[in-house]
Amino acid sequence: MQLVSDMNHARRFGGIARTYGQQGLLAFTRAHVTVIGVGGVGSWAVEALARSGIGALTLIDLDNVAESNINRQLPALDSTLGMAKIEVLRRRIQDINPDCRVRLIEDFVALDTLEQQLDPDTGFVIDCIDNFRIKAGLIAWCRRRKIRIITLGGAGGQRDPGSIRLTDLARSQHDPLLARVRKQLRQEYGFSRNPKRRFEVPCVWSEEQMVFPAADGSITRQRPQDGSMSGLSCAGGLGSVMTVTAGFALFAVSYVLEKLAGHSPPAAPDQASPSSTTSTS
Numbered sequence: 001m002q003l004v005s006d007m008n009h010a011r012r013f014g015g016i017a018r019t020y021g022q023q024g025l026l027a028f029t030r031a032h033v034t035v036i037g038v039g040g041v042g043s044w045a046v047e048a049l050a051r052s053g054i055g056a057l058t059l060i061d062l063d064n065v066a067e068s069n070i071n072r073q074l075p076a077l078d079s080t081l082g083m084a085k086i087e088v089l090r091r092r093i094q095d096i097n098p099d100c101r102v103r104l105i106e107d108f109v110a111l112d113t114l115e116q117q118l119d120p121d122t123g124f125v126i127d128c129i130d131n132f133r134i135k136a137g138l139i140a141w142c143r144r145r146k147i148r149i150i151t152l153g154g155a156g157g158q159r160d161p162g163s164i165r166l167t168d169l170a171r172s173q174h175d176p177l178l179a180r181v182r183k184q185l186r187q188e189y190g191f192s193r194n195p196k197r198r199f200e201v202p203c204v205w206s207e208e209q210m211v212f213p214a215a216d217g218s219i220t221r222q223r224p225q226d227g228s229m230s231g232l233s234c235a236g237g238l239g240s241v242m243t244v245t246a247g248f249a250l251f252a253v254s255y256v257l258e259k260l261a262g263h264s265p266p267a268a269p270d271q272a273s274p275s276s277t278t279s280t281s
Helices: 001-020 023-029 041-052 085-096 132-144 174-188 241-259
Strands: 033-038 058-060 101-105 124-127 149-152 162-169 202-206
Touching: 001 023, 001 149, 023 241, 033 041, 041 058, 041 085, 058 085, 085 101, 124 132, 124 241, 132 149, 132 174, 149 241, 162 241, 202 241
Parallel strands: 033 058, 033 124, 058 101, 124 149, 149 202
Antiparallel strands: 162 202
16 A cells, blocks of 8 residues: 555656655655745645645644635635635645645744744744734744744735745845834844844745725825735735735745755845846845
């Protein structure tokens, strides 16, 4: 039976082995990745990890599927409305790779529960949280414990996946969420205030200037003066499109796979040239 299982796994993920090598696929099979937040960005990260043969996944989120998720979130279907997002994704992961070990934590991450929620054997954390205080605390917690983490900025109000970049967190631009994360890390967690120093935290963000919904139903590049468009919201706030939210996720997972396979990312550190889509930290 084990031989049958091995042959089945080879058929499912042979394309991965021919891309990353047999040792790369073996590393993925042995890897444990945690995805925190499985909405418009995180759900696509889960899909990419599952289809790459990752052996163990932990999904952390408390939300249920709503109609307003359908434009951008993988688990959002008419047939899944009201279900826990992590449960919908668990079933999908098992359909993709029955050998994948899936741990579900139906809760939001809090700074005082990280010890209970994150396994020490986690090989990588993909941070799709939209709260700057929790993001900063999670990054600092992982750095202290030498747990690898990649953080993702805001994907709302953007339409051009070609503007997505991957650099060190200290080098991100045009992202209010990540700017607040950097400030919090410097003020509360002792990260360097020197603008030339790297944080050694890879980060996905976009160079695109955001668009905002206007009162007359049109869109504008002018940020509302009342601060009402501060984030992506299902009921209002910034708009979103799957081509960008999924793009953020795929950039992040591509980086994670390179690191798990023991490869060096192909681009020079901190490049953010429009001609390169693989800029990395």
